[in-house]
Amino acid sequence: MELGVIGLGRMGRIVVDRALDADHDVVVFDIDADAVADAADAGARPADSIADLADSLGEDKRIWLMVPAGDPVDAALDELEGLVDGDDVVVDGGNSYFEDSVRRAKATDAAYLDCGTSGGPASAENGFSLMVGGPQWAYDELAPVFDAVATGPAGHDRMGPAGSGHYVKMVHNGVEYALMQAYGEGFELLANGRYDLDLEAVARTWNNGAVIRSWLLELCEEAFHEEGNDLGDVADRVEGGSTGTWTVQEALEQEVPVPLIYQSLAERFGSRADDGRFARRLANRLRYGFGRHEVPRRGE
Numbered sequence: 001m002e003l004g005v006i007g008l009g010r011m012g013r014i015v016v017d018r019a020l021d022a023d024h025d026v027v028v029f030d031i032d033a034d035a036v037a038d039a040a041d042a043g044a045r046p047a048d049s050i051a052d053l054a055d056s057l058g059e060d061k062r063i064w065l066m067v068p069a070g071d072p073v074d075a076a077l078d079e080l081e082g083l084v085d086g087d088d089v090v091v092d093g094g095n096s097y098f099e100d101s102v103r104r105a106k107a108t109d110a111a112y113l114d115c116g117t118s119g120g121p122a123s124a125e126n127g128f129s130l131m132v133g134g135p136q137w138a139y140d141e142l143a144p145v146f147d148a149v150a151t152g153p154a155g156h157d158r159m160g161p162a163g164s165g166h167y168v169k170m171v172h173n174g175v176e177y178a179l180m181q182a183y184g185e186g187f188e189l190l191a192n193g194r195y196d197l198d199l200e201a202v203a204r205t206w207n208n209g210a211v212i213r214s215w216l217l218e219l220c221e222e223a224f225h226e227e228g229n230d231l232g233d234v235a236d237r238v239e240g241g242s243t244g245t246w247t248v249q250e251a252l253e254q255e256v257p258v259p260l261i262y263q264s265l266a267e268r269f270g271s272r273a274d275d276g277r278f279a280r281r282l283a284n285r286l287r288y289g290f291g292r293h294e295v296p297r298r299g300e
Contacts (some may be wrong), residue, residue, distance in 0.1 A: 001025070001144050004053045004063040005044075006076055007094075008035040010121045010292065012066030015093065015149050016044055018127065022148035029053045050076060054083040061088040061110070062142060069096045077108055084110035089138045093117045093130075097246055098167040101133065105162035111138035112162060116169020120291035123151075130156035131172070133165030167250075174247030174261040179216055180286050181264035184279030187220065191230070191278050200224035219289030223282060231281050235296040238271045238283045 001024045005016050008030035019026050020043045028039045029047040040046040047053035054061060061084055065076050073092055084090065088110035092101060094117075101114035116131035130150045132139055139146075139158040150156040159168045190197050203221035207213045227234055244265040251258040271280040287293040 001062060002027070002057055003145055004029070004047075004057050004061065006030070006050060006053065006063065006065050007067035007072075008032065008039055009066065011093070011117065012064075013039065014121065014124045014128075015064055015066055017042060017124070018149045019145055020044060022144075024145060024148060027053050027056045050079040051083060054080060059087070062091075062145070063089070063110075064091045064093055064145070066093045069094045069100075073100070073104070077104060081109070084108070086110065089113060089141055091115050091132075091142060092166075095169065095173075095243060096166050098133075098163040098165075098170060101166045102163040105134065111135045113138055113142065114163060114165040116165045116172065118169065118172055122290050122292065127151035127155055131165045131168040132156060132158050133160055133167070134158070134162050170243050170246050170250070173243035174258065174265075176216075177244045177247075177264040177268070178260040179214070180283045181260070181267055181279065183216060183220055183286070184282040187282055188278035199229050215290070216286060219286050220282065222289055223285040227285060231278070231285060233298045234281045234285050235298045235300065236271055236277050236280045236284070237296040238268045238280050238287065239293065239296070240287065241265060241268050244268065 003019055003024050004027045005012055006029050008016065008028060016026050016028055016039050026044040027047055028036055028044040029050055030036050036046045045056065047056055065073060067073055067076055073094060073096060080090065086109060090108060090110045091113045092104070093115045096114060098114070105112035111134060113132055113134035117128050119128040127150045130146055132146070136158060146156040147153055159165050187199055190199060190202060200221055203217055203224060207217050207221060223231065244261065248258060248262050248265055267280060271277065285295060288295045
């Protein structure tokens with residue numbers, strides 16, 4: 001399949017590389033000329049503008065946006081206006097707010113797929129989990145690319161109509177917040193409890209057959225191995241919060257209780273005041289493990 005990719009940051013480049021590895025023909029554009037050149041060296045065809053990318057794709061355009069949520073998505077869609085039609089498909093693979101995706105689906109001439117993407121840069125080798133909303137025919141058209149970018153056919157599915165993909169990803173992130181908080185609190189108790197414990201050994205043991213084994217727990221083990229039992233100079237500051245905020249707002253609107261997700265979001269906001277909580281320091285480091293987010297350090 002011929003695929004255009006707009007946005008060559010960490011996640012966009014993974015989309016390109018995995019599509020190329022599956023023998024898809026990929027055309028790329030980014031405002032960073034060096035990023036375009038690097039992708040071209042890997043086998044993609046470079047474009048010098050969004051219009052050039054669209055023109056290079058010919059008929060039945062299949063375009064994947066991997067740009068930051070918000071204004072950059074709307075700016076890219078504005079540039080595609082008049083260059084795509086109802087036979088074309090545009091995928092938004094970023095962390096867009098689901099109501100924005102509903103609006104964009106209505107306003108865009110092409111079929112619009114909102115694609116929640118989980119796994120972060122650490123999933124470059126194994127592939128992402130993709131939660132897709134939008135027309136069934138458009139999802140079916142992109143299935144070969146989704147197979148390549150995800151872990152395989154089981155790593156993606158159509159969630160429902162426009163907005164549903166990013167809606168599911170929003171709730172996914174709320175659950176992620178709560179899981180990170182639970183691990184953080186458990187290890188904080190172990191770190192300050194009755195015994196002098198090797199937390200890396202605890203995490204490793206739990207990850208071998210225990211009920212609470214998971215990838216996040218593997219990242220706990222990695223954090224203790226690389227930072228030390230006391231997490232070294234990792235700061236008590238957990239960045240992020242937008243998708244968790246959206247989850248809590250939606251829960252309030254739907255009158256669904258989400259106390260664990262709410263409390264984990266509150267802990268993130270509370271971490272902006274430096275009181276040294278171990279649980280939040282571990283959550284800080286875990287964000288690097290799965291998303292390669294920068295780790296704020298003490299004294300910075």
